[in-house]
Amino acid sequence: MSTTIEQAPLQVGDRVEVEVGPVAHGGHCVARHEGRVLFVRHAIPGEQVIAEITDLGPKGRFLRADAVQVVEPSEHRIQPACPWSGPGRCGGCDFQHVDLGHQRQLKAQVVAEQFSRLAKIDLVELLGAEVVCEAVPGDDAGLGWRTRVEFAVSPEGMVGLRQHRSHEIVPVDTCRIAHPAVQANSVWSDTDEARKQRSGIEAIDVIATQAGVGVQRTPEVFSVPAPEQQRPPVVKESVAIEDNTWAFQLSARGFWQVHPGAATTFSQTVLSWLDARPGESALDLYAGVGLFARGLSEAVGRDGRVLAVEADRAAGGHGAQNLSSTRQATMRRDKVDRVVAGLRRSNESADVIVLDPPRVGAGKQVVGDMAALKPRAIAYVACDPAALARDTAYLKDVGYVLQKLRVFDAFPMTHHVECIALFAPVGHTGD
Ligand SMILES: C[S@@+](CC[C@H](N)C(=O)[O-])C[C@H]1O[C@@H](n2cnc3c(N)ncnc32)[C@H](O)[C@@H]1O
Numbered sequence: 001m002s003t004t005i006e007q008a009p010l011q012v013g014d015r016v017e018v019e020v021g022p023v024a025h026g027g028h029c030v031a032r033h034e035g036r037v038l039f040v041r042h043a044i045p046g047e048q049v050i051a052e053i054t055d056l057g058p059k060g061r062f063l064r065a066d067a068v069q070v071v072e073p074s075e076h077r078i079q080p081a082c083p084w085s086g087p088g089r090c091g092g093c094d095f096q097h098v099d100l101g102h103q104r105q106l107k108a109q110v111v112a113e114q115f116s117r118l119a120k121i122d123l124v125e126l127l128g129a130e131v132v133c134e135a136v137p138g139d140d141a142g143l144g145w146r147t148r149v150e151f152a153v154s155p156e157g158m159v160g161l162r163q164h165r166s167h168e169i170v171p172v173d174t175c176r177i178a179h180p181a182v183q184a185n186s187v188w189s190d191t192d193e194a195r196k197q198r199s200g201i202e203a204i205d206v207i208a209t210q211a212g213v214g215v216q217r218t219p220e221v222f223s224v225p226a227p228e229q230q231r232p233p234v235v236k237e238s239v240a241i242e243d244n245t246w247a248f249q250l251s252a253r254g255f256w257q258v259h260p261g262a263a264t265t266f267s268q269t270v271l272s273w274l275d276a277r278p279g280e281s282a283l284d285l286y287a288g289v290g291l292f293a294r295g296l297s298e299a300v301g302r303d304g305r306v307l308a309v310e311a312d313r314a315a316g317g318h319g320a321q322n323l324s325s326t327r328q329a330t331m332r333r334d335k336v337d338r339v340v341a342g343l344r345r346s347n348e349s350a351d352v353i354v355l356d357p358p359r360v361g362a363g364k365q366v367v368g369d370m371a372a373l374k375p376r377a378i379a380y381v382a383c384d385p386a387a388l389a390r391d392t393a394y395l396k397d398v399g400y401v402l403q404k405l406r407v408f409d410a411f412p413m414t415h416h417v418e419c420i421a422l423f424a425p426v427g428h429t430g431d
Contacts, residue, residue, distance in 0.1 A: 010036065010053050010063060017071060020047045023106040025114060025386055027094030027415030028064070036063055041164065042087050043067035044074035044098055045106075052087070055165070064165075076102035081143055082176040082413075084161070090172055091164030093413040100142045104133035104409050107417040111385045111407050118389035119396070126402060133407045133417060138261030142412030145259045147179045147208040151187055157195030159187055159204065177413050179260065181208035207252055209235040210260070234318070239264050239291065241271070244298060248322045250289040251314045259410040263291055266420060269406055270354050270379045271295045273422045276304070280351035283373075284308040285336045285362075290319035290329070292354045292381075297329035304328050307350075309339045336362070340369040354379040361387025364394045371398035378423040388419050399426045 010016065010033070018031035020043040028039040031051065039062055040051045048071040055064035066087035070077065080086065080096035095103045108131040115121045123131050139145035151159050152169045160169040173188050185206050186194075198204070232252040239246050241264065250256055257263040270292050276282050276299035284293035287308035297306045306329040310316040316333030323329040332339060336357075343350070350373040355362055361384065362370075370378065378400060382388035392402055404422040411417065 009060075012053050012056065014053045015050050015068065016053075016065075018049060018051050020045055020049055020067070022113075023109055025110050025415075031065075037061075038063045038065045040065045040067050041094065042097060043070075044076055044102070047074045047077070048072035074098075074102075082174070084170060084172045084174070085413075088163065090161045090170045090175075091166065092161050092175070093177060094415040096176075096413050100412065103142070103412065104135070107133040107409060107415070108407055110415075111405075111417065111419060114385040114389040115392065118386060119393040121389075121392065121402065123405065127405060131405070131407055133409050135412075136259050136261040136265050136408050136410050138259060139412060142409075143176045144178070144180050144183075145261075145412065146175070146177045146182065147210075147260055148256070148258050149175060149178050149182050149206050151204045151206065153198050153201045153203055155199075157198035157201075158190070159198070178206075179208040182206045205232070205253065207235065208260075209252075210237050237263065239267050239295075241268055241295065244295070246294045246322075248289050248291065248294070248318070250318045254312070254315050254318065255288045257291075257410065262408070262410045262418070265408065265410075266381055266418070267291060267295050269420050270381065271299060273404060273420075274299075274352040274354060274377050274379050276300050276352050279303040281349070282306045283340075283350045283353045283355075283370075283375075285340070285353065285355040285366075285370075286310065286357045287319055287331065288312075288315050288356070290322040290331060292356070293319070293323055293329050293331070294326070296352070296354070297323065297326040300328060302328055306330070307332060307339075309334060309336050311335045337366055337369075340366055340373070344369045344372040349373050350375050352377045352379075354381065356381035357387070359384045359387060361391045363391070367391055367394040368398055371395070371400055374425075376424065376428070380419075380421045380423065382419045382421065383416065385417060385419055388421060392421065392423075395423050400424065401426055401428075403428070 016033045018033050021030040024030050028041045029043045031038045031040050043049050049067035050069035051065035052068045053065050068087050076099045078099050084090040085093045085096035112123050112131045115123050154169050158171050160171040235252045237248045278301040280300045282296040287310040290308050293306050293308035308331045320331040353375045400423040403424050406420045408418045
């Protein structure tokens with residue numbers, strides 16, 4: 001007679017030794033223990049680690065864990081540049097322990113896996129090349145790039161950054177991914193006086209803005225809520241492409257690419273891929289303060305037209321200002337969903353479309369309405385590869401196929417990655 005020894009289910013705080021499997025979307029790797037799936041942070045594929053359970057996951061479908069001890073390290077493991085990264089510390093970075101080249105390989109693997117699983121597309125087969133995650137110019141080997149940092153403030157006035165998936169504040173005195181101008185400000189001051197002055201404040205935003213091309217970035221510091229409920233300041237950014245320099249105003253709390261090289265790199269990619277011609281009509285959907293609309297309006301010229309659509313009141317207002325020097329560009333403060341559905345109902349068309357939706361993506365309805373406008377090219381800027389893969393499948397259903405894809409490491413040390421994809425109608429031969 002054999003005896004089965006029942007294993008007690010794993011609980012938060014339990015430690016198990018596991019072999020670390022592939023990287024997954026979200027900054028962790030997959031491992032298995034007695035049939036259970038563990039998402040392990042601070043690990044690298046191929047390692048043998050002691051994983052400590054940190055969370056039981058929804059309905060017990062998986063467990064979350066931190067690699068608290070490395071039994072057999074990966075050749076890609078390095079000493080983190082930041083003393084505050086690691087299990088139980090600041091939750092801002094996921095990959096400080098991985099060499100930068102390998103971080104990028106892991107991100108490329110995540111993008112390929114999301115396309116395979118959610119769009120049923122083998123990117124190598126479709127595009128004829130391995131997915132590569134490219135550096136964005138302007139950081140210091142993956143450090144010193146974050147131009148916008150929101151510091152948390154405790155009720156006692158202590159400044160820090162939050163732990164992973166937690167409201168706990170880690171009292172950091174440096175942030176190695178923050179831009180040098182952010183690091184140089186006095187927000188770290190931890191004197192009694194500084195703490196007292198911060199009482200009642202929930203967060204402090206420090207942003208390194210760029211007044212003009214080639215101009216030193218300077219930090220702007222403001223609090224949320226501010227002592228006198230003051231509005232966040234209006235700040236200036238700019239983008240220079242070839243002979244053009246475009247200036248943008250925006251609210252200091254409004255959306256702008258965080259990496260100092262991202263706005264220019266993404267604009268260059270979108271504009272060259274869409275290759276809008278004089279007299280054409282273009283849409284900039286989820287336009288923010290008009291980053292892509294500004295360049296598109298230059299390309300279509302005075303005989304063309306550009307419609308930028310942005311739902312946020314403040315961003316739309318600044319966008320209208322930023323586009324006011326070009327007669328052919330209009331900013332509509334409305335929801336993309338409503339605007340593209342209306343254009344479709346009116347049998348409108350658009351020659352080219354750029355969309356840059358929030359993390360959830362555009363969704364089936366917006367994709368269908370966009371396709372009905374019969375654009376010859378669609379450039380999709382995506383901060384979440386899962387949403388991009390889902391929308392790629394919807395685009396395929398309505399006759400648009402992926403032609404090109406670039407993957408950018410616009411957030412080094414974190415798991416985040418930016419993709420730009422070009423779609424054209426089926427039958428288009430590409431170039
Ligand atoms: C990722 S940002 C892109 C902004 C801009 N393209 C840029 O690169 O600076 C997404 C923008 O979409 C806006 N947004 C989110 N949902 C929207 C919707 N349903 N309709 C219109 N705009 C929306 C947000 O306010 C935000 O400005």
